[in-house]
Amino acid sequence: MSALDMNNLQNSFQQALNVSPGAVSTSPTQSFMNTIPKRLENFNSNQKALKPFSTGDIKILLLENVNQTAIDIFKNQGYQVDFYKSSLPEAELAEKIKDVHAIGIRSKTQLTEKILQQAKNLVVVGCFCIGTNQVDLAAAARLGIAVFNSPFSNSRSVAELVIAEIIILARQVGDRSIELHTGTWNKVSAKCWEVRGKTLGIIGYGHIGAQLSVLAESMGLHVIYYDIVTIMSLGTAKQVSTLDELLNNSDFVTLHVPETPETKNILSAPQFAAMKHGAYVINASRGTVVDIPALIQAMKVGKVAGAALDVYPQEPAKNGSGAFSNELNKWTSELVSLPNVLLTPHIGGSTEEAQSSIGIEVSTALSKYINEGNSTGSVNFPEVSLRALKLDQENTVRVLYIHKNVPGVLKTVNNILSDHNIEKQFSDSNGEIAYLMADISSVNQDDIKLIYDQLNETTEKIRIRLLY
Ligand SMILES: NC(=O)c1ccc[n+]([C@@H]2O[C@H](COP(=O)([O-])OP(=O)(O)OC[C@H]3O[C@@H](n4cnc5c(N)ncnc54)[C@H](O)[C@@H]3O)[C@@H](O)[C@H]2O)c1
Numbered sequence: 001m002s003a004l005d006m007n008n009l010q011n012s013f014q015q016a017l018n019v020s021p022g023a024v025s026t027s028p029t030q031s032f033m034n035t036i037p038k039r040l041e042n043f044n045s046n047q048k049a050l051k052p053f054s055t056g057d058i059k060i061l062l063l064e065n066v067n068q069t070a071i072d073i074f075k076n077q078g079y080q081v082d083f084y085k086s087s088l089p090e091a092e093l094a095e096k097i098k099d100v101h102a103i104g105i106r107s108k109t110q111l112t113e114k115i116l117q118q119a120k121n122l123v124v125v126g127c128f129c130i131g132t133n134q135v136d137l138a139a140a141a142r143l144g145i146a147v148f149n150s151p152f153s154n155s156r157s158v159a160e161l162v163i164a165e166i167i168i169l170a171r172q173v174g175d176r177s178i179e180l181h182t183g184t185w186n187k188v189s190a191k192c193w194e195v196r197g198k199t200l201g202i203i204g205y206g207h208i209g210a211q212l213s214v215l216a217e218s219m220g221l222h223v224i225y226y227d228i229v230t231i232m233s234l235g236t237a238k239q240v241s242t243l244d245e246l247l248n249n250s251d252f253v254t255l256h257v258p259e260t261p262e263t264k265n266i267l268s269a270p271q272f273a274a275m276k277h278g279a280y281v282i283n284a285s286r287g288t289v290v291d292i293p294a295l296i297q298a299m300k301v302g303k304v305a306g307a308a309l310d311v312y313p314q315e316p317a318k319n320g321s322g323a324f325s326n327e328l329n330k331w332t333s334e335l336v337s338l339p340n341v342l343l344t345p346h347i348g349g350s351t352e353e354a355q356s357s358i359g360i361e362v363s364t365a366l367s368k369y370i371n372e373g374n375s376t377g378s379v380n381f382p383e384v385s386l387r388a389l390k391l392d393q394e395n396t397v398r399v400l401y402i403h404k405n406v407p408g409v410l411k412t413v414n415n416i417l418s419d420h421n422i423e424k425q426f427s428d429s430n431g432e433i434a435y436l437m438a439d440i441s442s443v444n445q446d447d448i449k450l451i452y453d454q455l456n457e458t459t460e461k462i463r464i465r466l467l468y
């Protein structure tokens with residue numbers, strides 16, 4: 001197809017884009033055509049650089065100080081990048097997200113259904129972290145918005161922090177350091193312990209729990225773990241069948257579970273009562289999993305001898321003095337007054353290594369989804385991908401059709417596509433939605449307009465994207 005044809009097609013689809021914003025990504029504009037030589041350096045010689053339209057049209061909003069590696073990768077794709085070091089207040093987020101095609105967040109930004117419904121052009125969300133509880137995944141799927149995260153790039157960082165905290169709590173290093181910073185020399189060994197031979201209880205034996213298990217055993221700790229699924233143990237770690245069994249037998253209890261309705265206050269007064277006297281509690285998962293007022297009470301009576309917290313029910317939107325206060329969590333001043341309490345500002349995954357690999361991993365996944373429709377690794381979409389189109393496949397269009405997962409859709413869609421030459425096709429479903437990807441060859445400008453118009457009339461469509 002000539003560049004002139006592309007332009008004509010672009011213009012006609014631009015009207016479509018205006019009529020149903022976000023319903024279609026159209027052919028590349030002339031600006032895209034001019035950038036093909038540059039883009040080809042990213043692809044092997046005969047792979048076609050698939051773009052929804054001129055990448056200069058793609059707008060990406062990055063919040064919460066997403067790593068520079070991601071900014072570089074998106075800019076290298078030619079996308080427009082709008083970057084903020086912090087999360088945004090809801091009203092400002094609603095304004096900024098209105099016309100972007102992709103948004104990158106970390107753990108603070110809440111992408112509710114209400115916010116997502118206002119993002120008319122949004123096709124993809126990147127959680128530059130592990131947790132995805134901050135996104136209404138089901139609502140995103142219903143709106144045809146794919147969500148990607150980084151499933152384990154910061155697991156090691158969290159595990160190393162927890163190992164450090166086990167020792168710091170057992171030796172009361174935090175208090176000794178604070179005392180010495182203020183001139184007090186307090187050389188004591190009372191209630192200070194080696195960790196070798198002690199028992200670490202891990203609640204949630206996933207990526208982080210397992211990493212921690214190996215590190216803990218190398219320090220001479222015995223490891224037991226509780227999980228809602230049966231998981232093969234590493235080393236000599238043992239899975240226990242109830243949470244109570246873990247609590248009764250652990251000297252250190254650490255939480256590595258996601259934020260779910262079931263994990264809310266998984267440690268509260270009854271659980272603290274079930275613990276060994278003088279046990280230690282570590283939480284680097286989500287702030288909602290520990291009932292902190294109950295923890296404070298357990299510490300006041302000596303049942304819990306120390307605690308390390310990296311996450312909190314409410315956390316500041318950005319760095320700054322005075323940000324962590326009773327206004328945010330009413331028990332703050334009580335918590336900070338307790339001895340042997342180690343508080344960190346959600347830095348479990350905050351290492352150069354973790355943030356750099358997360359930036360690369362998630363930005364690459366988003367770029368592949370925007371440019372090729374590849375949803376492999378998505379946390380809320382069917383995982384669909386097709387091999388890349390080749391440069392010599394110039395009259396081929398890639399159809400991306402996200403639809404309600406109801407019977408009869410594939411028949412309708414294939415009736416539309418089978419009037420043309422379907423070179424390859426793949427579809428899969430996941431809960432309420434399904435995703436079909438098809439490469440249609442030997443098409444001209446009229447064919448593509450017809451395919452779009454016919455698909456756009458189907459009642460089950462959620463979102464259509466056409467890529468060249
Ligand atoms: N502090 C930080 O900076 C930081 C960094 C990374 C992850 N996190 C948090 O840690 C959590 C865990 O991370 P991960 O990568 O190990 O996740 P993961 O999904 O690999 O592992 C979570 C484990 O918890 C188990 N689980 C779920 N519900 C449970 C329950 N009710 N009781 C017991 N076990 C349960 C799961 O079966 C799974 O094995 C993430 O969801 C995230 O919220 C925090």
Ligand SMILES: O=C(O)CC[C@@H](O)C(=O)O
Nearest residue numbers: 106107129130131154349
């Ligand atoms: O980097 C963050 O803000 C979140 C880190 C962590 O909680 C995660 O979910 O990976």
